[in-house]
Amino acid sequence: GIGEGLRIKVNTNLGTSSDHVDLDEELKKLEVAIEAGTDTVMDLSTGGDIPSIRREIIRHAPIPVGTVPIYEAAVEAVRKRKALIAMRWEDLFEVIERQAEEGVDFMTVHCGVTRVSLERLRKNPRLMGIVSRGGSFLVEWMIANEKENPLFEHYDRLLEIARKHDVTLSLGDGLRPGSIWDATDRPQVEETILLGELTERAWAAGVQVMIEGPGHVPLDQIEANILLEKRLCKGAPFYVLGPLVTDVTPGYDHITCAIGGAIAGKAGADFLCYVTPSEHLKLPSADDVREGVIATRIAGHAADLARGNRKAMEWDHAMSTARRQFDWKRQIELAIDPQKARRYHEEGRSSTEDVCTMCGEFCAMKRVKAFLYPDPS
Numbered sequence: 001g002i003g004e005g006l007r008i009k010v011n012t013n014l015g016t017s018s019d020h021v022d023l024d025e026e027l028k029k030l031e032v033a034i035e036a037g038t039d040t041v042m043d044l045s046t047g048g049d050i051p052s053i054r055r056e057i058i059r060h061a062p063i064p065v066g067t068v069p070i071y072e073a074a075v076e077a078v079r080k081r082k083a084l085i086a087m088r089w090e091d092l093f094e095v096i097e098r099q100a101e102e103g104v105d106f107m108t109v110h111c112g113v114t115r116v117s118l119e120r121l122r123k124n125p126r127l128m129g130i131v132s133r134g135g136s137f138l139v140e141w142m143i144a145n146e147k148e149n150p151l152f153e154h155y156d157r158l159l160e161i162a163r164k165h166d167v168t169l170s171l172g173d174g175l176r177p178g179s180i181w182d183a184t185d186r187p188q189v190e191e192t193i194l195l196g197e198l199t200e201r202a203w204a205a206g207v208q209v210m211i212e213g214p215g216h217v218p219l220d221q222i223e224a225n226i227l228l229e230k231r232l233c234k235g236a237p238f239y240v241l242g243p244l245v246t247d248v249t250p251g252y253d254h255i256t257c258a259i260g261g262a263i264a265g266k267a268g269a270d271f272l273c274y275v276t277p278s279e280h281l282k283l284p285s286a287d288d289v290r291e292g293v294i295a296t297r298i299a300g301h302a303a304d305l306a307r308g309n310r311k312a313m314e315w316d317h318a319m320s321t322a323r324r325q326f327d328w329k330r331q332i333e334l335a336i337d338p339q340k341a342r343r344y345h346e347e348g349r350s351s352t353e354d355v356c357t358m359c360g361e362f363c364a365m366k367r368v369k370a371f372l373y374p375d376p377s
Contacts, residue, residue, distance in 0.1 A: 002210060002237045002239075002270050002271050003210075003237040003270050004235065004237075004268075004270065006270070007300070007304055007309060007311070007312070008265045008269070008270060008271070008272060008300035008301075008303055008304055009039040009040065009270070009271050009272070009300070010037070010038050010039050010040075010271075010272050010273075010274060010293060010296045010297050010300055011038065011039065011040045011041065011042060011066070011239070011271060011272070011273045011274065012029075012033040012038040012040070012041045012042070012274050012289060012292070012293055013041070013042050013044050013273065013274070014026050014029050014030055014033070014041055014042065014043055014044065014045075014057065014289075015042075015043050015044035015045035015046070015053070016045040016046065016047040016048050016050075016053060017045075017046055017047050017283050018046055018047045019047065019283075020047065020283050021047040021048035023048070023052075023053055023056060025286070026043075026045075026053065026057065027056065027057070027060055028286050029284070029285075029286050029289045030057060030060055030061060031060075032286045032287075032289050032290050032293075033289050033290075033293050034061075034062070034063065035290075036289070036290045036293035036294055036297070036337070037293060037294075037297050037336070038063070038274070038293050038297075039063060039064075040063055040064045040065070040066060040105075040106075041057070041061055041063065041064075041065055041066070042065070042066040042067060042068070042108070043057045043065060043066075043067050044067075044068060044071060045071070045072075046071050046074075046075055047075075050071070050072045050075060051072070051098070051102075054067065054072075054099070054102065054104070055102060058102065058103050058104070064105035064106060065103075065104060065105055066104065066105060066106040066107060066108065066170065067099055067104050067107055067108070068107070068108040068133075068134050068172070069092065069095045069096045069099055069107055069109065070092060070109075070110065070134045070137050070138060070151075071133070071134065071137075072095045072099070073087055073091055073092040073095040074087065074137045076091065076095070077091060084137060084140060084141060085140060085141050085144035085145060087141060089147075089150035089153075089154065092150055092151070093150070093154065093157060093158070093161070096109075096158065096161055097161050097165075100161055100162070100164070100165035100167045101165065104167060105167065105168065106167060106168040106169070106170050106210075107162075107167055107168075107169060107170060108134065108170045108172040108212065109151050109158060109169055109170070109171065109172055110132065110134045110135050110138055110149070110151060110172040110173075110174035111149070111151040111152050111155055111158070111171055111172070111194075111195070111198055112152070112171065112172070112173070112174060112175070112191040112192075112194045112195045112198065113135050113138050113139060113142075113149050113152070113174035113175060113191070114148065114149055114152050114194065115142065115148055115149075116190075117175060117187060117190055117191055117194070118139060118142065118143070120186055120187050120190050121175065121187045124185060124186045124187055126177070126179075126181075126182040126185065126187070127179050127181045127182055128177070128178035128179040128181075128182055129178075130174070130175065130178075131176065131177075131178025131215070132172065132173065132174045132175070132176055134172055134174060135172070135173075135174025135175060135176075136174075138151070138174060139174070155198060155201065156205075159201070159202055159205040159207050160205075162202075162207045163205055163206050163207050167207075168207075168208040168209065168210065169202060169207060169208070169209045169210075170209070170210050170211075170212055170239060171195045171198060171199065171209055171210070171211050171212060172212045173188070173191060173192075173195075173211075173212045173213060173214065174191065175187045175188055175190075175191045176188060176212070176213070176214045176215050176216075176241070177214050177215065177216050177217065178215065178216055179216050179247055180216050180217065180218045180244075180245070180246065180247055182216070183214060183216060183217040183218060183221055183225075184214075184217070184221050184224065184225060188214060189228070192211070192228065192229055192232050192233070193232055195211050195232075195233060196211075196232040196233040196234065196236075199211065199233050199234060199236045200234065209236055210236060210237040210238070210239045210270070210271060211229055211233045211236050211237070211238050211239065212239045212240070212241070213225065213226075213229060213238050213239060213240035213241070213243070213264075213269065214240065214241070214243050215240075215241040215242055215243055215244060216242070216243060216244050216247060217242075217243040217244075217245065217260065218245060218246075219245050219259075219260070219263065222243060222245075222260060222263045222264050222267060223263065223267040225243075225264075226238060226240075226264055226267035226268045226269055227267065227268070230268055237270040237271060238264075238268065238269045238270050238271065239269075239270070239271040239272075239273065240260075240261070240264050240269045240271070240272060240273065241257075241273045241275070242256070242257040242260040242261055242264075242272075242273070242275055243257075243260040243261070243264060244256045244257055244260055244275065245259050245260040245263075250279075250280050250281055251277055251278075251281065252277060253275050253276070253277065253279040253280060254274070254275050254276055254277050254279070254291050254292045254295040254296070255295060256275070257274070257275035257279075257292075257295065257296060257299070258295040258296060258298055258299040259299070260299075261296055261299030261300065261303070262298075262299040262300075262302045262303050263303075264303075265299060265300055265302070265303025265304070265306075265307070266302075266303045266306045266307065269303075272296050272299060272300050273296075274292040274293050274295070274296040275292055275295075275296070276288040276289060276291060276292035277291050277292070294336060294337045294340075297336055298336060301315075301336065315334065318330075318334055319331065319334045319335075322334060323365070324365065326354040326355070326365075326366070328345060328354075332345060354366065
């Protein structure tokens with residue numbers, strides 16, 4: 001489960017793009033993500049045979065799978081009707097129902113982007129504008145057709161589908177900030193207020209929801225963002241993309257994400273979406289996926305410790321005990337990434353028994369142990 005009182009969970013994004021389609025590669029990423037300890041995956045494919053790719057990911061995934069239905073609907077509109085703006089609202093809901101019938105567990109739906117919020121955005125210009133892909137698709141359609149967001153206008157229909165197929169709705173933040181300069185601005189907050197209202201409607205209809213949160217937020221604003229969401233959305237689970245705490249780290253955004261994720265988790269976020277080293281640069285490789293999952297799991301675990309999670313604390317205690325005992329086998333077993341820990345240890349074996357090459361015979365624990373805790377025998 002995801003929510004208050006539970007361990008913080010981690011999501012991994014997979015999927016093809018219009019420039020790169022390789023199902024085997026995506027299945028390999030799925031395998032790597034599961035091995036690295038992800039709790040869920042999302043198929044964000046926008047290239048190739050999207051329904052077939054999704055079905056294969058669902059078939060191979062022993063964990064919950066999420067999607068963003070507007071992606072498939074938009075691609076279908078371009079392929080069949082020659083333009084995204086030619087999409088009919090019924091087309092979008094047909095995709096949503098089809099995906100639900102196929103076993104998708106949760107869906108990101110950008111219901112909070114409305115004609116009112118677009119006017120707010122016009123009056124409050126941003127450095128980065130709209131960076132949510134799903135949000136941008138809807139905005140393009142709304143402006144071109146001079147119509148309301150169908151996910152908002154036909155929200156009751158969306159709830160009917162979700163309830164019928166037991167799908168959790170992840171209320172997407174289509175107006176999330178894409179730069180720390182745009183964080184916690186009026187359009188973002190206005191959307192969060194609306195998502196809180198939609199949350200209560202979903203609960204009244206018997207549908208589970210979670211709220212998606214911002215992606216770029218400076219350190220000093222993270223806690224306020226979490227508290228604001230929890231207050232406005234009545235404690236609904238909060239699913240955050242990072243948040244990234246600076247914009248100058250291409251190639252290292254998994255680290256930037258982990259810093260923000262740890263602070264967000266400590267403040268009350270429930271679900272962390274990973275970011276890979278290739279974020280903002282390219283489609284991630286399997287190695288990028290592993291690095292992203294591990295970094296985000298570290299953030300979640302650090303937050304769990306700060307929140308007093310008993311199992312998290314027991315895990316750290318066990319690792320410290322193994323270190324005190326120079327039990328290298330156990331240390332590797334307990335490592336968040338045993339594969340990397342084992343490789344590093346084997347590369348750095350010391351000529352001195354039990355210790356590593358960092359300190360060798362001058363290992364602090366080994367030298368002091370005999371004096372502080374002498375063997376009674």
